[in-house]
Amino acid sequence: MTQPASATAPATARPLRLAVGMPHVESVAAWLEHACWAEQAGYDSVWMGDTGGVDSLTLAAAIARQTGRIGIGTSVVPLMPRTPAVFASTAYTLHQLSGGRFALGLGVSSETMMDKWHGLPFSRPRTRIAESVRLLRAMLAGERTDFAGETIHSRGFRLPDDAARDVPIYLAALRGRMLETAGELADGVILNRYPLPVVPRLVSKVRDGARQAGRDPAAVDIVAHLKVCVTDEPHHVFEGIRQRFAGYYSTGVYNKYLAWCGYEPEAAALAEGWRRKDRAHTMSVMNDELLSQFITVGSVTACRDAARSLIDCGVTTVVVGAYTTDPDVQRATFEAFTPRNFPLDYWGSQDPSRRSAP
Numbered sequence: 001m002t003q004p005a006s007a008t009a010p011a012t013a014r015p016l017r018l019a020v021g022m023p024h025v026e027s028v029a030a031w032l033e034h035a036c037w038a039e040q041a042g043y044d045s046v047w048m049g050d051t052g053g054v055d056s057l058t059l060a061a062a063i064a065r066q067t068g069r070i071g072i073g074t075s076v077v078p079l080m081p082r083t084p085a086v087f088a089s090t091a092y093t094l095h096q097l098s099g100g101r102f103a104l105g106l107g108v109s110s111e112t113m114m115d116k117w118h119g120l121p122f123s124r125p126r127t128r129i130a131e132s133v134r135l136l137r138a139m140l141a142g143e144r145t146d147f148a149g150e151t152i153h154s155r156g157f158r159l160p161d162d163a164a165r166d167v168p169i170y171l172a173a174l175r176g177r178m179l180e181t182a183g184e185l186a187d188g189v190i191l192n193r194y195p196l197p198v199v200p201r202l203v204s205k206v207r208d209g210a211r212q213a214g215r216d217p218a219a220v221d222i223v224a225h226l227k228v229c230v231t232d233e234p235h236h237v238f239e240g241i242r243q244r245f246a247g248y249y250s251t252g253v254y255n256k257y258l259a260w261c262g263y264e265p266e267a268a269a270l271a272e273g274w275r276r277k278d279r280a281h282t283m284s285v286m287n288d289e290l291l292s293q294f295i296t297v298g299s300v301t302a303c304r305d306a307a308r309s310l311i312d313c314g315v316t317t318v319v320v321g322a323y324t325t326d327p328d329v330q331r332a333t334f335e336a337f338t339p340r341n342f343p344l345d346y347w348g349s350q351d352p353s354r355r356s357a358p
Helices: 028-041 058-066 086-098 110-115 125-140 176-186 198-212 233-249 250-261 265-276 279-285 300-312 329-334
Strands: 017-021 045-048 071-074 102-107 146-147 154-155 169-172 189-191 222-232 297-298 317-322
Touching: 017 071, 017 102, 028 045, 028 250, 045 058, 058 071, 058 086, 086 102, 086 125, 102 125, 102 189, 125 146, 125 169, 125 176, 169 176, 176 189, 176 198, 189 198, 198 222, 198 300, 222 300, 222 329, 233 250, 233 265, 233 297, 250 265, 250 279, 265 279, 297 300, 300 317, 300 329, 317 329
Parallel strands: 017 045, 017 317, 045 071, 071 102, 102 169, 169 189, 189 222, 222 297, 222 317
Antiparallel strands: 146 154
């Protein structure tokens, strides 16, 4: 499988962090158990998405009360269904519940989620998220709001104090300008559902945005969700995720993203199959070869090498995600990346001392 080419390491390097995503299960109790296990296993942080069903912010509160060390991040919460004032109050609460371990990860989501799920217009996403971050910064600093932007406004809101001033704000980003916006404004950028060979391009865009804003590019935490499955039956795993991936990349922002990443023929073929409601066609386009650009399935060594390649490209937080519903594969995958099982010499060419202490 093609691996991303190495990017030049930043001059001022952030500590490397090894994080864990939530497994594909339906039980809130199982997610809480997983977060507690991850803390005991030595992972630096746990990240959870909000794509329907379980609310990640509520789950973050529960995890905060049942753990004592591990970082807790949302990756990500859709921005538009909640107002900045709601996010500020939630972050203020979670900051205190967690003892300062919470990070707020936001994203604009997609037309499907906003329009069809929530009945909200999906318009001017980059402007909306940029204005929201600026407003949230002021709110978390304890300032009384007096903000009138192009997409949002707020006047007279104020938190009780500035206790949550240091809550980090992360932004999910797919393509050029949104990646640059994350580099300009956020404490970190969250990369997900990317083809591995495109990671250097994504990291470069984030750094460009930071430079344009006069920031140190290395100050931006680059969080990448690594989709891996440790198994000796790769075809079984691919069959389990083929339809899910085909659905994502057949329409809307993700179809455009696939084309932007250099897979124009595949994106066009997926969109055409979706329009014709030709499931067999879309499944044939989303074949094992294409899937292997997004997810590493196979031996422990192959999966660890995928993590190392991300770090060589400048990723500073790797979020291990076992992209399968098979509990045995999930267990093997998460175990393979615990600090006791993942030696420091796997952490690429950068200085191993950057590995953060649990």
